[in-house]
Amino acid sequence: MQPMAARQGIISLKIKDAASLYNAYMPFLKHGGLFAATAQQYSLGDEVVLLVTLAEETERLSVVGKVVWISPLGAQGNRTAGIGIHFNESSDAEAARSRIENILAGTLNSERATQTM
Numbered sequence: 001m002q003p004m005a006a007r008q009g010i011i012s013l014k015i016k017d018a019a020s021l022y023n024a025y026m027p028f029l030k031h032g033g034l035f036a037a038t039a040q041q042y043s044l045g046d047e048v049v050l051l052v053t054l055a056e057e058t059e060r061l062s063v064v065g066k067v068v069w070i071s072p073l074g075a076q077g078n079r080t081a082g083i084g085i086h087f088n089e090s091s092d093a094e095a096a097r098s099r100i101e102n103i104l105a106g107t108l109n110s111e112r113a114t115q116t117m
Contacts, residue, residue: 011036011085012051018103021054025100026069029086032097033065037082042067048085054099061096064088 013036015021026033034050042048044067052061069084087093 008047008049009040009042010049010051011038012053014053015055017055021100022104025104026084026086027101029068029084031065031087031089031093032100033068033084033086034100035069035071035080035082035084037080039073039081042070042083044068044070048083050085052096054103057099061092061099063093063096064090065093 013024013034015024024035026035034052036048036050046067048065048067050061050063050065052063053059054061063085065085065087067083068086071079071082071084073081075081087097
């Protein structure tokens with residue numbers, strides 16, 4: 001049996017404020033990552049292009065990453081259905097991570113629950 005090839009998808013993500021960004025950001029991943037709410041089916045390892053608009057910024061960030069987390073529809077604890085995307089090692093991803101962490105400065109070590117871990 002042939003292994004299935006990883007699919008590629010494009011997800012447009014508009015993050016309206018710092019609280020929403022905090023809920024979606026995954027600082028525990030080596031290159032950073034974001035949780036994207038979606039009902040679309042993905043598999044671990046699928047490559048995804050994230051088009052991210054942060055809070056009040058007008059410029060969209062384009063970041064490529066791989067699916068490393070899946071919260072299926074109907075997940076326990078009323079978790080939002082979606083996927084966690086680990087940013088690939090690239091200058092675009094590093095720029096996105098830097099912008100995100102600047103917005104979240106001072107809240108990254110908070111104990112507040114998020115949509116991830």
